[in-house]
Amino acid sequence: MSITILTATELQSRIEAILAGAGMNAVQSAAVAGVIAAGERDACKAHGIYRIEGVLRTLKAGKVRGDAIPAIADAGTGAIIRVDGQNGFSVPAFELGLPLLAERAKALGLAAMVVNDCTHFSALWPEVEAVTDNGLAALVMCPSYATVAPWGGSKPLFGTNPFAFGWPRQQTEPYVFDFATSVAARGEIELHRRAGKPLPPGWAFDSEGEPTTSPEAALAGAMLPFGGHKGSALSTMIELLAGVMIGDLTSTGALEALGTTTLSPAHGELVIALSPERFSAGRPGDPFARAEMLFEAIEGQGARLPSQRRFAARRKAEADGIILSKAEMQQLDRLLELGLAAID
């Protein structure tokens, strides 16, 4: 089997060239390529090069602007930084606002970044880690498009609404989790469909609102929230804080605006950054050292911290490079050659 080994930087450059070839400007293509290369590096294949086609498809459908230049809409003087995605992708808008967010969180103790009018296609952990790189804790959330029923209902209303958190660690990768508030990610339903396997009971309703274990029926119906009424409540909170409150689309609005679940949805995002130094000021104990004791206690009883598999893959990729199969390399070459014409 023929494989190719690339550094993360090399892979990012190739992806960037594909995106630029499809008409994306430098700010969009660099940021988007960065998170896709990071997904591949972390062996998080669902957020790796597999995503390039989705980006191009959304671009070709005219649902996202590849030439958008995000702008600081309101740096204010308070604890809110507002970034206007200008209908481009969320990642470059987030990157634009991050230095201001970090500065403000350190000055005030906590601060929030609102990203409006942007298209989401990526996981939230790259943004969480970008905040923790500044020595800050991070809470990040956003709606998606309506595919999940509220607990007690059976019709799509919420998105898979991810909730992500990070805590900076001084000697190692941060503590990071990033999970869907649905019982499973939508991609998992799709994987069951492709494998011809039934879903576990309790995952989904069909379009008539009846419980189903058929992946096809689930994709046409609604998923359930994780953890019953509690997950449903968290998902509602995300619609309120990261949709309604920030003056951007809810998951229902995002689906209406897009008209399909086969493209990436546009909506907003909420990032809250908190300064452990400021929050612990004047109190006994160093918060970073105390957090390590908590992590040791978790791991000491055989439990794992989230994201550890991803970080292990990252270390391996940093040492040995990112391995792509011949088919994957051919696909990258094809996308570079054909650009948007590669998309049906």
Next chain:
Amino acid sequence: MSITILTATELQSRIEAILAGAGMNAVQSAAVAGVIAAGERDACKAHGIYRIEGVLRTLKAGKVRGDAIPAIADAGTGAIIRVDGQNGFSVPAFELGLPLLAERAKALGLAAMVVNDCTHFSALWPEVEAVTDNGLAALVMCPSYATVAPWGGSKPLFGTNPFAFGWPRQQTEPYVFDFATSVAARGEIELHRRAGKPLPPGWAFDSEGEPTTSPEAALAGAMLPFGGHKGSALSTMIELLAGVMIGDLTSTGALEALGTTTLSPAHGELVIALSPERFSAGRPGDPFARAEMLFEAIEGQGARLPSQRRFAARRKAEADGIILSKAEMQQLDRLLELGLAAID
């Protein structure tokens, strides 16, 4: 059956007299009596007059100061308000800081209140509602004492770590949820024990770390987090943000300091208040009106909003009064007469 009907104010006065008789000062007894009366009013019996004995027991054990006068430790100029509970109960400390928190959140867009060195015995929803009464959204969380295992482990490390959220509604009670990040509240295990009923599978481990359905074994062992690894991650986040970050006890530290789960634990609390007006400024749509559309869509498919049973009980109590049984009234009389001597 002989019953007594009291207004919430009358009930609060009776509880206040009991607490004052047991040696609590006015600021402690008024605030604590207020939340206990509110629990009874909302037919939330687990947080109603049943709690008085626990308060007195913790007081008698010398684990909380009934004479504490909470103080603003640091009003700062940023987005953090720090209140020193002075080893009293959390409620009066929260009430002291609330006006400053609301003012700061409105001025900056969001702000946080840290309450340090206080004893917790109450639900978080009274505090969530006090924030939403100011037209602000609220996130409230705190550790507890270590009774819950991390996902993948089997030994107590986390508390039941409640996570609560509120959104202000202009025409009706706020949207409020307040849930334990454990699979069940500890009181539910206790209810199964008293009823001689086994626990549902997946709730608990015994002290050897083996899965158990015995309530007794569970109380000596550990509960599981709700929602598997996701609930466990949320619980970890609460230990980090509302324990480690704010320079206060984790659930393990709280249990060590207290030495028992039969008294109320001391630790800190984190309250984040967010201004929908500020977050939505300059954006299309009124966030309060849009939130109502979301709530209608949830209820329109037969799902319920959280806290509705509590609010229905509240409306009934406000119209018809709070009904106490003869045994309950006798218990109140006994506690008033005997004070701390009523406690074993």
